[in-house]
Amino acid sequence: MLPYMLMWSVPVMGFVASLLAGMATGVGALPVLFCRDLSPRIQDIMMGFGAGVMLAATSFSLIIPATEYAGGGFSGALTVAFGMLLGALFLYLSDRFSPHEHFIKGPEGANIKNLKRIWLFIIAITIHNFPEGLSVGVFFL
DSSP states (O other): OOOHTTTTTTHHHHHHHHHHHHHHHHHHHHHHTOOOOOHHHHHHHHHHHHHHHHHHHEEEEEHHHHHHHHTTTHHHHHHHHHHHHHHHHHHHHHHHHHEEEETTTTTESGGGGGGGHHHHHHHHHHHHHHHHHHHHHHHHH
């Protein structure tokens, strides 16, 4: 089956990879559906675990290979740092101009009154998944 998959076009492989990544997100959320009440300590442990995995993935799967792909050395690091700054700017502008809700501060952003909570969730997931889809797409270039 693998040799057949290698004959797929790049857009099809990118789409399948993105689909698998999205399905993995759903599978990762499944254990929470079976828990009724989680103590704050368990929630903190789960959030810390997720943050650790994301930081490790960022470092080992994105930053280091990107630096090597950009030629290594100072110029490669500078190229990656510039990309990271663009990503940080994207997150800042997304936070500033898209409606969202904080646990402590409450609603924030543009035109928050017209949106229901489910749309806030959909917008947040979309903004979160955009860079992931971008990295999957870049992988297939």
